[in-house]
Amino acid sequence: MQYHRNRRLRASEALRSLVRETVLSPADFVLPVFVIEGSSRREAISSMPGVSRLSIDLLVKECRELYQHGVRAVNIYAKISENLKDNAGTEAWNRDGLMQRAIREVKNAVPEMVLMPDVALDPYSMYGHDGIITEGKVDNDSTNDALARMAVSQAEAGADIVAPSDMMDGRVAAIREALEENNFKDVGILSYSAKYASSFYGPFRNALDSAPKDFENIPKDKKTYQMDFHNSREALNEVYKDVEEGADIIMIKPGMPYLDIVAKVREAIDLPIAVYHTSGEYAMLKAAAASGWVDNNLALMESLTCIKRAGADMIFTYAAKEAAKLLG
Numbered sequence: 001m002q003y004h005r006n007r008r009l010r011a012s013e014a015l016r017s018l019v020r021e022t023v024l025s026p027a028d029f030v031l032p033v034f035v036i037e038g039s040s041r042r043e044a045i046s047s048m049p050g051v052s053r054l055s056i057d058l059l060v061k062e063c064r065e066l067y068q069h070g071v072r073a074v075n076i077y078a079k080i081s082e083n084l085k086d087n088a089g090t091e092a093w094n095r096d097g098l099m100q101r102a103i104r105e106v107k108n109a110v111p112e113m114v115l116m117p118d119v120a121l122d123p124y125s126m127y128g129h130d131g132i133i134t135e136g137k138v139d140n141d142s143t144n145d146a147l148a149r150m151a152v153s154q155a156e157a158g159a160d161i162v163a164p165s166d167m168m169d170g171r172v173a174a175i176r177e178a179l180e181e182n183n184f185k186d187v188g189i190l191s192y193s194a195k196y197a198s199s200f201y202g203p204f205r206n207a208l209d210s211a212p213k214d215f216e217n218i219p220k221d222k223k224t225y226q227m228d229f230h231n232s233r234e235a236l237n238e239v240y241k242d243v244e245e246g247a248d249i250i251m252i253k254p255g256m257p258y259l260d261i262v263a264k265v266r267e268a269i270d271l272p273i274a275v276y277h278t279s280g281e282y283a284m285l286k287a288a289a290a291s292g293w294v295d296n297n298l299a300l301m302e303s304l305t306c307i308k309r310a311g312a313d314m315i316f317t318y319a320a321k322e323a324a325k326l327l328g
């Protein structure tokens with residue numbers, strides 16, 4: 001006689017919480033933030049309800065609040081004016097650039113906050129690409145030199161961890177080497193190792209005005225560097241290379257439609273894994289909730305919990321503050 005009654009342990013919330021395998025905490029979240037010039041400026045991003053671009057002073061304020069809610073890491077993007085953009089993305093390593101000033105001021109005001117600036121040329125590129133264009137192609141190796149300079153200038157400004165999101169080959173090694181040479185041996189690298197060419201980045205590209213631009217003989221998408229979403233084993237290949245090159249944290253992106261990749265990478269490596277709940281995933285949730293088709297709070301917490309269950313140690317999400325408040 002055998003009665004397997006799995007329902008026994010689901011009988012009450014107290015029992016369910018005793019056997020719960022995955023529990024979210026505000027400390028799991030990294031909030032991506034968009035910084036703009038000026039002061040007391042807040043620009044709502046229409047494709048991402050609840051998300052705004054902030055001037056540095058408001059970003060500082062936001063970071064203080066986040067920290068109080070238990071969110072202790074931000075991933076920073078700068079929206080610079082069109083006339084500062086060029087092919088090489090030179091503004092990206094301007095010591096007095098918007099990004100560098102933002103890092104300096106936030107670090108100064110909230111020193112405990114973990115600052116993870118984005119390393120990639122697209123917000124600085126006149127073409128909207130993550131690399132330098134040479135003869136109509138995104139050139140890998142010259143881009144790596146630029147990324148290394150960008151990372152060093154962010155480290156100089158006070159970054160704790162630099163986060164290359166470009167998908168050039170060998171850039172983790174190039175950045176690691178440059179950081180060591182410049183005596184930033186304690187600055188870490190969070191590498192977007194398995195980043196797919198995805199339609200879920202649309203709202204983000206609106207927010208930064210960073211989509212590939214319509215130039216003749218210039219690629220209109222990022223498929224020659226970001227991964228093909230039909231592939232899974234290729235993600236492991238990418239991850240192993242970055243581990244070898246000295247990455248401290250491995251990122252997989254996007255999140256929800258890619259949890260098979262997260263689970264697979266979790267099995268394969270022991271480094272911390274970050275997963276990006278992307279702008280498109282956030283926008284879909286907000287749109288459905290606004291229509292009354294899903295419950296915002298329940299669907300949000302379920303989404304984030306499932307990302308953690310798949311193997312994420314940390315989650316990049318635009319809902320970081322909202323979720324932290326719901327947990328608090």
Ligand SMILES: NCc1[nH]cc(CCC(=O)O)c1CC(=O)O
Pocket residue numbers: 118120121122130165166200201202203204205222277278279280
């Ligand atoms: N280096 C670009 C970058 N860094 C983060 C995101 C997407 C983030 C999101 O959609 O939330 C992108 C977009 C892209 O690759 O075009």
Ligand SMILES: [Mg+2]
Pocket residue numbers: 167168169170193238241242
């Ligand atoms: Mg790679």
